[in-house]
Structures are given as structure tokens and as C-alpha cells.
Amino acid sequence: MPWGIRLAALDRSLISRLPLFQGLTPDEQSEILRSARSSRYPKDSAIFEQETEAHSFFVLVAGHIRVVRTTPDGQQVIARYISEGEIFGVAAALGRTTYPASAIAAVDCVVLAWANALWPELTRRFPAFGATTYKTVGTRLQETQTRVVEMSTEQVEQRVAHALLRLANQTGRKTASGIEIDFPISRQDIAEMTGTTLHTVSRLLSKWEDNGIIVSGRQKVTVKDAHRLVVLAENRDKG
């Protein structure tokens, strides 16, 4: 449950730097913001749940969100992570009435939400807003297809290496010892991103740590030698 609060005065600076709102004038940004509702979600709470009626779409202002699909028999697959500034839960824009997955706060999050009913008007009045959203959707479709290709053609080791590299690129934070993934991520999470088991992920990370490619701890991974990880990821065993 969010400890939902309608912030007294949403600051335009919250969103003005986001790609989604580029190409809009300050006045337009303020206006869009006025129709938004802001909420905080504590770590591990759900912003929305799979199969439930889609009432809103969202922008992540701060934090990290895990998008999870659960199978009828309870197995979970992580569809993607949402980073700061991204739009998500855009079921409305794609003509769906329910959310196809759940969105879970990986850390405490701040989120803006708009009622789906506002979507048509927003896109009509601010075409750039719709175009950017659809561009994001296009990117996600392509990324998802890339994942299908990886799962079809790569070994587990390559898939896990690819996943780590992607996380490091998208959400990595430079530290003294390397690029650290800046939200808590477990072996189980990585397994659910790559279609393997936490045991296999653990074995791989242990090996890589021995080789000095990464350092890792409890729910934490730091990539020390991205280059060697790339080599592993692209290893052409099965040509």
C-alpha cells in the first residue's frame, strides 16, 4: 500500500528533465503535472497488480521498479526493471483494460499517476508526449524480442552475462570498485530475468568473482571488468 499523499505543490522541476516531457513548454509541463497524482510506495509494495483493472498510467520519479509476470502455477518471471524517469503501466495506450504484469517497488519509490481517461486528451493536446510513449513501447517490444532470441540461442552463462551488462548500463552507479547495480537484486531475481535457477546464478557469480570479473554480496553485484563480461556474453560456442 502506498502511503499516498497528494503533494501540496508538485514541482515542475520533478519532470522537466525527463525525456518524456522534453519538447513541452514549462506551462504545458505544469499543466500536465496538475492532472497527476503523486504517491510514495515503500519497498516491496505493488504499484499495480497483474490482471487487475488498469485505471492509471505512471511515471517513476524516484526509485526502481520490478515488472513481474506470474504464471498460473505461481512461477515468476521478471519482465523488466523500470528506472527513474520512465513511463510504465501504459495499458491504456495499447488498448488493454487490465495490466499484463505486476509492478513492484524494488526500493522506496515516488510515482506520478494519471487516470487512463486523461490519455486521449493528453496525446491530442501534446502529440510529442504520445510519440515519446510509443517510442518507449517500441523499444520495449524490441528488447523483449531480443530476450526471446537470447533465450533461444544462448547458453545460460551468456544470458546471465548479458543481463548483468544490461543492468550495469541502465542502472549502474560508478563506484571505486566498479559499476554497481544500484538497487537490491538477489540471485533469485537474476534467475527470473534469465530463465534459470538461483543455484546456477550463484555458481556463475561465484566463478566470476574468483576470476575478478565482479564482486558481489547479499543482493548486490558490482561489475569490475565489463570487458571480460562482454567476452563471456558474446562467446560464440554454438556458431
Add this chain to the structure above:
Amino acid sequence: MPWGIRLAALDRSLISRLPLFQGLTPDEQSEILRSARSSRYPKDSAIFEQETEAHSFFVLVAGHIRVVRTTPDGQQVIARYISEGEIFGVAAALGRTTYPASAIAAVDCVVLAWANALWPELTRRFPAFGATTYKTVGTRLQETQTRVVEMSTEQVEQRVAHALLRLANQTGRKTASGIEIDFPISRQDIAEMTGTTLHTVSRLLSKWEDNGIIVSGRQKVTVKDAHRLVVLAENRDKG
């Protein structure tokens, strides 16, 4: 290569029955059609190729199209099949400048094409056209994610069963002996849809044929007992 022909008079009846053009008046349909170019593509020819500049988007008027992604080392994965009436190659609508996959005619095809430059105007003047397209995109994103989930959680046998059921539902033709997939599809094709090898697919189909669940021939599969195939597809081994 298409033996491209600009048909003298495109008949509105070509498209009036398609969901994509529902909600448009006959006049509007005719007008949209006027800005289209029609081409025929013989079996196995490419409508467009992966990574090439996206110049147009398309509607399949007749035939079946295979959408294929090829990896740097030459392995192929079938992203989906396009059936009559579907829109495809909508890179423009999603802000991409190149096609993320190749589209290959699985049989002789008839295709309508519009220059990407027309997209903004078409969606502006015919909002229902854009909405339907984005709904299709949403469906495909969800289907692709479902495929990721299947590849993460199911055994090969279940995945192949699911793939056959999907093909039977989407493009099946009722015959005396069952539901026949009405375009040529090889064991290799099925393998590329499910992330396995043609050998494994062949073994599974042989077994199913022995069990009377399907009958199959060269580039041909007919589902005789869909119900038992569903049981195989949903088999909860790993619960």
C-alpha cells in the same frame, strides 16, 4: 523480389472487412486506399529486411508472412507469423528508423504498403486507425512477453504444444481430419519458434502422431485432438 505492380484500381472491398479499417466510412476507406501501393511477393521473398531503413508500413491482404530475426552469427528465430488482415512493419509508429526483423512471404502474398511519411497524417485524420494499430502492438508485446515466460518456465514439449495450438487457432483451417495449419511449415520453422532443434521437434511430432494427436507430413501439420494437445501444453511437471 516482388513482381511489383500498381494495381489499376484497388477495390475498397479488399480492406473494408479488415478490423483495422472498421469504424471508417467507405469514403475514408477509399481515400486511405488511394495512398497505398499494392504489391505481390512470391513465396520466400522478403517484404523487408532486418536492419534496413524502414520506409513503409504494410497490411497483409492475402497470404502468410514469417517475421524472422537473425543473430550476428546467423541463427534465426521466428518472431511471429502475420495473417491476412494484419498490419505489420510499423516501425514508423514506434519511432524506429530501421526494421528490427525481416518479413518473409511464407506463401505468395498480396500486400498494401504506405510510405512512413503518411503515418502522422493518417493517424491525425483517422484516430481509430492509430488506436487499432497500437492495440495490435500492445497485443504483440504481451504475446512476446508470454513467450519469454514460456521459455523460462516450460519444457520443450509444452512449448511446442503451445506453439502448435496457437498456430491452429490463428491460422488453422478446418478439414475432415482436423485443424490444418494452412501454410507450409517445416520442423525447422517450429524449432525456430520454440527455441529448440528440428530433431527434437521431429521426435515430438512423431510421438504425437503415434498417439493420434496430430497427423503431419512434409511442411504440414494437422491437429486432430486439440484437447489432448492442451493437456500436454499445460502439463504441470514443474509446479
Add this chain to the structure above:
DNA sequence: CGGACAATTTGCGCTGGCGCAAACTCGGGA
């Protein structure tokens, strides 16, 4: 500061499905 739980590591045995190879068969073109 101590307990309890969650996350991680690691060993061991097994097997689903792949790689390789060879035989076979259908269908279409000369």
C-alpha cells in the same frame, strides 16, 4: 547482543534435450 530468518553457497546425481551422423522419403522439375 543474540536469535531468527533470508539469502547464498556448494556438493552430488541425474536427465532432458542437444550435437552428430546416417538413412530415408517425398515432391517437383527436366
Add this chain to the structure above:
DNA sequence: TCCCGAGTTTGCGCCAGCGCAAATTGTCCG
């Protein structure tokens, strides 16, 4: 009609990665 090549079938051996189980290590909370 015959031949050729693409598509298919099937046997065999192997191994990547899983399932199971148990030990170990952090971390948070009282």
C-alpha cells in the same frame, strides 16, 4: 518417368544445467 535435393526421421552418446539437500553467512529486529 526418373532423378535430385530439401525435408524428415531416428539412433546414439554426452553434458549443461536442474533438482535436491545441507551447510554457511549476513542482516535486521527485538
